[in-house]
């Protein structure tokens with residue numbers, strides 16, 4: 222029997238939605254193994270997680286205020302030891318990627334990262350070589366840690382009756398890292414990884430994102446970008462879609478002025494419908510696009526915005 | 534300051550990657566190899582830190598078969614002082630790599646370990662964090678800087694990582710969800726680098742010649758390398774069905790509305 226610990230992620234005391242994608246992966250694992258799911262969340266949001274998971278352990282004291290990998294990994298590992306966890310499941314967000322390997326090291330566990338599918342109790346699918354290959358990996362250790370690609374697992378539903386959230390007393394280790402500041406990029410648009418429509422711009426925008434943003438607002442979409450755009454400082458780093466950026470899988474992905482390098486495709490190939498707008502008919506993006514339009518984005522996008530408005 | 538920087542030999546991202554018919558691995562014939570792009574950024578940062586804080590030394594380490602000499606040489610040609618090759622033929626999981634690196638760190642006692650955030654072959658993104666935990670060090674993953682790659686700071690080749698006046702701490706800006714965070718690390722520490730930290734230099738011909746004379750020490754792993762995570766099968770990704778080209782915006786909108794039903 223497995224004892225699965227799903228790790229919650231929170232910001233300002235509110236549970237992040239990615240946690241619920243990770244929970245679905247944990248539930249799939251429980252189905253393969255038979256077993257129980259516990260939750261742990263460091264820094265608050267214990268009650269909120271207990272809406273979804275029966276047994277929740279939360280760590281809330283000033284020493285854990287900032288999400289330092291050293292302290293948060295220690296708290297998660299403590300919770301895992303306390304319940305005798307056989308599996309620890311975390312969403313592969315920046316937070317999850319930062320802490321999960323440290324949790325694995327503390328537990329002597331093997332780690333499978335950015336998992337796409339649960340094959341069996343100890344086998345998982347994951348992408349390698351920028352998604353050019355899908356590997357099935359086997360974790361051979363008694364305790365396993367996995368981080369999961371959120372786009373591959375739907376959001377879990379609330380439990381029939383809320384569970385119990387109990388405080389876990391852990392002493393924070395003396396951290397060798399100090400938090401100095403966080404510069405938040407605020408946006409009124411939906412979050413990239415959660416949006417059902419994404420409009421992305423590439424180098425073809427030459428840094429002018431107005432037509433991209435206008436269309437995004439008409440569609441209620443999130444804005445994304447290629448690496449070229451983010452490297453140039455035209456858009457913030459956390460809008461980068463791709464192998465080494467965010468992975469998205471919206472209902473509709475519109476790529477404008479993006480050539481379609483394999484590293485970009487790795488982050489959006491899973492979208493349901495893909496539209497490409499590029500003035501080069503040979504651009505590789507057209508090979509993955511359901512609908513391709515060979516056009517100048519500065520002409521096509523405003524037209525598109527107008528046409529969509531007419532529909533609404 | 535002594536800086537240890539890791540360099541992994543990986544398939545060139547410009548090479549076509551195909552899965553082997555027996556689903557055991559990818560086809561390696563005809564594929565070019567090079568240093569992991571993130572590791573080149575790590576080497577560049579190490580060199581900038583060294584040159585801004587002399588006397589300092591940059592040691593490049595790679596773990597792999599004898600062919601990985603080439604990637605150590607390219608780090609030396611960029612300007613690293615010496616190399617270490619931990620020789621092992623065959624697959625190593627990231628955990629084994631991290632435990633091997635612990636041994637190298639114990640021997641070399643660097644003040645800073647700079648690594649890539651992920652190796653673009655296995656795309657694990659775990660090695661640096663594992664190493665930091667095994668060593669009991671602090672870490673800063675996804676190191677970046679506030680200035681863009683087209684800024685004056687970058688043109689002046691300034692280090693993005695800021696060594697404290699006492700040389701015992703380092704300030705690191707990191708890319709996280711929703712913004713950028715700044716941490717102060719107590720050294721020694723592990724830093725894994727992201728794409729926006731710097732633009733790596735090209736090795737000049739004289740430096741390539743000079744690199745041939747720089748020493749590369751060869752050592753054995755010195756740890757049990759049996760994998761905690763084994764690759765049991767490698768498959769081609771599902772292909773997307775070919776789409777259509779539309780002549781104009783009106784047709785596009787009509788298709789998105791009536792056919793795909795997404796607007």
Ligand SMILES: Cc1cc2nc3c(=O)[nH]c(=O)nc-3n(C[C@H](O)[C@H](O)[C@H](O)COP(=O)(O)OP(=O)(O)OC[C@H]3O[C@@H](n4cnc5c(N)ncnc54)[C@H](O)[C@@H]3O)c2cc1C
Pocket residue numbers: 422423424425426446447448449450461462463464465466467477478479480481482483484485488498499500501504516517518519546570571653
């Ligand atoms: C280690 C590594 C990791 C990487 N990770 C990522 C990643 O995560 N995400 C990512 O995106 N990239 C990544 N890349 C970079 C990737 O290889 C490409 O360089 C990048 O995606 C190119 O961005 P682009 O398509 O915007 O620019 P370009 O390739 O320059 O394409 C611009 C396109 O715009 C078109 N265009 C120009 N003007 C117009 C116009 N007026 N109207 C319409 N079309 C126009 C052009 O025809 C062209 O196709 C990575 C690379 C490496 C080496």
Ligand SMILES: Nc1ncnc2c1ncn2[C@@H]1O[C@H](COP(=O)(O)O)[C@@H](O)[C@H]1O
Pocket residue numbers: 539540541542569571572594595596597627630647648649650651652653655656657658659660661
């Ligand atoms: N065999 C290796 N030799 C040298 N460095 C490595 C090796 N494997 C991983 N690394 C380092 O660890 C980083 C992260 O790799 P990974 O966690 O495997 O994606 C890489 O960018 C390298 O710097």
